[in-house]
Amino acid sequence: MGRFVERFWDDQRLASRSPIPGDDESQMFGAFVPLKIAQWIPVLDERASQRVQEAEAEVRALEADHEGNAALPAEWLLRRAESAASSTIEGVRPSARRLARAEAQLDLFEDRPKSADLEALRNISATDHALEVAALRRPITLDDICAVHRTLMGTDPTAGQMRDTQNWIGVGHFSTPLDAVHVPPPPGEVPGLMDDLVACANRPGVNPVIQAALVHAQFETIHPFADGNGRTGRALIHLMLRHSGLTKACTPPISSALALRRDDYLRALNKTRVVCSETNLDRSMAMSEWIWLLADATAEAATLARRVIDYVAAVQNEWKQRAAAQGTRRTSAPMRLIDELPAHPVLNAKKAASLLGADMRTALRSLRLLSECGILVQRSAGKRNRVYEAEDIVGAYSALASAKAGNQGIPNPGDTPANP
Numbered sequence: 001m002g003r004f005v006e007r008f009w010d011d012q013r014l015a016s017r018s019p020i021p022g023d024d025e026s027q028m029f030g031a032f033v034p035l036k037i038a039q040w041i042p043v044l045d046e047r048a049s050q051r052v053q054e055a056e057a058e059v060r061a062l063e064a065d066h067e068g069n070a071a072l073p074a075e076w077l078l079r080r081a082e083s084a085a086s087s088t089i090e091g092v093r094p095s096a097r098r099l100a101r102a103e104a105q106l107d108l109f110e111d112r113p114k115s116a117d118l119e120a121l122r123n124i125s126a127t128d129h130a131l132e133v134a135a136l137r138r139p140i141t142l143d144d145i146c147a148v149h150r151t152l153m154g155t156d157p158t159a160g161q162m163r164d165t166q167n168w169i170g171v172g173h174f175s176t177p178l179d180a181v182h183v184p185p186p187p188g189e190v191p192g193l194m195d196d197l198v199a200c201a202n203r204p205g206v207n208p209v210i211q212a213a214l215v216h217a218q219f220e221t222i223h224p225f226a227d228g229n230g231r232t233g234r235a236l237i238h239l240m241l242r243h244s245g246l247t248k249a250c251t252p253p254i255s256s257a258l259a260l261r262r263d264d265y266l267r268a269l270n271k272t273r274v275v276c277s278e279t280n281l282d283r284s285m286a287m288s289e290w291i292w293l294l295a296d297a298t299a300e301a302a303t304l305a306r307r308v309i310d311y312v313a314a315v316q317n318e319w320k321q322r323a324a325a326q327g328t329r330r331t332s333a334p335m336r337l338i339d340e341l342p343a344h345p346v347l348n349a350k351k352a353a354s355l356l357g358a359d360m361r362t363a364l365r366s367l368r369l370l371s372e373c374g375i376l377v378q379r380s381a382g383k384r385n386r387v388y389e390a391e392d393i394v395g396a397y398s399a400l401a402s403a404k405a406g407n408q409g410i411p412n413p414g415d416t417p418a419n420p
Contacts, residue, residue, distance in 0.1 A: 004030030104346035134242035252301030
């Protein structure tokens with residue numbers, strides 16, 4: 001969708017510029033400038049159109065089953081599955097178990113995790129921030145997109161700042177625009193294209209899956225930031241789906257489905273970048289494959305989300321049966337703490353007291369009882385810190401973050417541990 005602009009690559013300065021007479025032609029490359037999308041709706045083939053309808057129906061059915069539940073116990077797992085898979089697509093494979101513990105150490109003790117873990121944790125925060133922006137139910141702004149990127153990139157000096165230099169998608173650390181897989185538009189084109197993208201994001205009456213697909217493909221084509229575009233772009237998919245109202249209580253882990261088909265995902269995005277006029281049907285044909293793939297991933301993610309929700313509910317029910325077998329009352333502090341564990345699977349006594357609105361003595365007694373039931377396992381978190389871990393939840397997180405997350409990573413609800 002668009003045109004190529006000829007540019008010159010200066011090997012000495014490691015920078016690009018407009019060509020001038022006498023430039024070495026072997027140093028020329030084409031930067032792709034896409035057509036604008038704010039007023040465009042692609043004409044889909046029957047296969048893509050059908051899959052879009054099915055995906056939307058799957059998500060709506062999932063939401064209807066959990067209507068009014070604004071704090072699903074499984075949301076902790078779903079959002080982290082999404083963020084871990086998004087990192088995996090970029091070639092970063094964080095240990096989910098280590099990540100859960102690092103997140104808890106940061107929350108409970110303000111201990112700064114290792115840089116690799118902190119980067120992965122910021123991906124979770126970026127997804128959370130995108131969903132918070134969407135929940136405001138106001139028009140999406142360019143500042144919102146920059147804020148998602150800023151959350152992802154942390155203290156990086158380019159965080160939240162649109163690029164002012166040429167970037168590219170290459171293979172290996174020493175690639176240049178001359179051998180790149182995709183060269184986004186020159187920096188001078190970026191502001192206008194991003195304004196158009198925001199207009200598309202706010203356009204009413206567009207199918208939410210199609211709208212999310214258009215915004216994501218265009219964002220990845222523009223590559224408006226120096227780094228972090230892939231993860232920011234996938235957070236935008238969730239911003240779009242939540243902003244449209246298609247998702248309300250659940251966050252289907254779409255990146256988990258895309259990660260299983262990473263090559264197909266990247267190939268489909270590349271196919272959207274065709275040189276043609278605004279009205280040429282090649283433009284719609286090029287977009288159809290990507291829209292079908294996102295719709296398919298969304299439907300798969302809804303199925304996976306349902307499985308995760310059922311698993312967490314079964315785990316909690318089984319925990320309560322264990323506690324009840326020890327004579328624990330239904331309204332007691334340990335039972336109330338069980339309700340909190342899926343969203344806080346690694347905690348200490350101070351955190352437990354806060355969640356229960358109780359004193360430390362009550363919190364410690366609750367933690368001890370749940371440990372005796374085999375629900376919590378006490379672990380070391382540093383030299384002097386002790387934490388309690390709900391292994392069933394942390395183990396499910398590890399399974400979701402694995403390469404098999406889309407099909408057999410999560411146990412069936414009946415596979416929860418038997419009573420000790």
